[in-house]
Amino acid sequence: MIGRDAMTVNHGMVFKVYGWLESLHWAAFPARCALCGAAGLTRREICRGCRDDLPWQQQACDRCGERLPGAGGPGAPVCGRCRRRPPPFDRTRAVFAYEAPVSHLLREFKFRGRLPNGRLLGDLMAGALAAHTGPLPDRVVPVPLHPARQRRRGFNQAMELARPVADRLGVPLAPSLCRRVRNTMPQSELGGSQRRGNVRRAFAVTAPAPPHVAIVDDVMTSTSTAAALASSLRRAGARRIEVWVCARASG
Numbered sequence: 001m002i003g004r005d006a007m008t009v010n011h012g013m014v015f016k017v018y019g020w021l022e023s024l025h026w027a028a029f030p031a032r033c034a035l036c037g038a039a040g041l042t043r044r045e046i047c048r049g050c051r052d053d054l055p056w057q058q059q060a061c062d063r064c065g066e067r068l069p070g071a072g073g074p075g076a077p078v079c080g081r082c083r084r085r086p087p088p089f090d091r092t093r094a095v096f097a098y099e100a101p102v103s104h105l106l107r108e109f110k111f112r113g114r115l116p117n118g119r120l121l122g123d124l125m126a127g128a129l130a131a132h133t134g135p136l137p138d139r140v141v142p143v144p145l146h147p148a149r150q151r152r153r154g155f156n157q158a159m160e161l162a163r164p165v166a167d168r169l170g171v172p173l174a175p176s177l178c179r180r181v182r183n184t185m186p187q188s189e190l191g192g193s194q195r196r197g198n199v200r201r202a203f204a205v206t207a208p209a210p211p212h213v214a215i216v217d218d219v220m221t222s223t224s225t226a227a228a229l230a231s232s233l234r235r236a237g238a239r240r241i242e243v244w245v246c247a248r249a250s251g
């Protein structure tokens with residue numbers, strides 16, 4: 001059996017090298033806002049005004065991240081759907097609502113390979129999650145792509161977002177803890193009931209899961225992908241599972 005340590009990225013060394021390269025990049029190419037072209041914030045391709053105008057997710061269900069109307073009462077708000085049928089994960093943290101311009105930045109990143117958008121969104125996501133309340137997870141787990149799709153795309157968008165999050169929070173990144181064993185259809189092309197069937201038994205966990213994990217993905221719509229992966233991690237021993245997504249679309 002592959003040891004857990006062998007599957008956990010030595011993110012300290014990786015990010016030291018990454019930090020040197022990043023410093024050289026920003027020295028040669030000062031940041032410009034990806035949305036309006038103005039001078040960007042330090043090492044960020046976004047200006048203060050555009051950053052403040054992004055669709056930051058506000059009041060939302062603590063379990064599934066769906067936006068809720070009103071300010072809500074005391075304690076963590078939970079939507080009626082999650083009260084009736086709780087998902088197999090314990091908490092969702094969505095940084096943005098899936099609205100313009102975040103939706104545009106994500107589509108350009110994911111489908112057109114614009115990696116600077118992923119770097120920007122991952123950095124913003126990391127900053128927001130740094131205000132995380134409660135115990136940090138033992139591992140950060142990006143939602144895996146099937147190898148065939150990753151070869152076609154050239155990268156895993158969840159992994160690109162998870163890197164800065166893991167680095168900022170000081171939590172080990174475990175990209176090999178889970179594998180996608182079925183080459184499923186893109187969830188964006190399917191309806192709600194089809195999405196659930198599409199990802200059923202799509203994931204396998206390669207070693208005992210740590211007690212507390214955080215799944216990272218780009219967009220959550222129906223919760224089907226997160227639920228399928230969380231169920232696999234739960235069977236492998238995880239007791240607390242959080243889902244951290246860049247953006248939450250209306251399910």
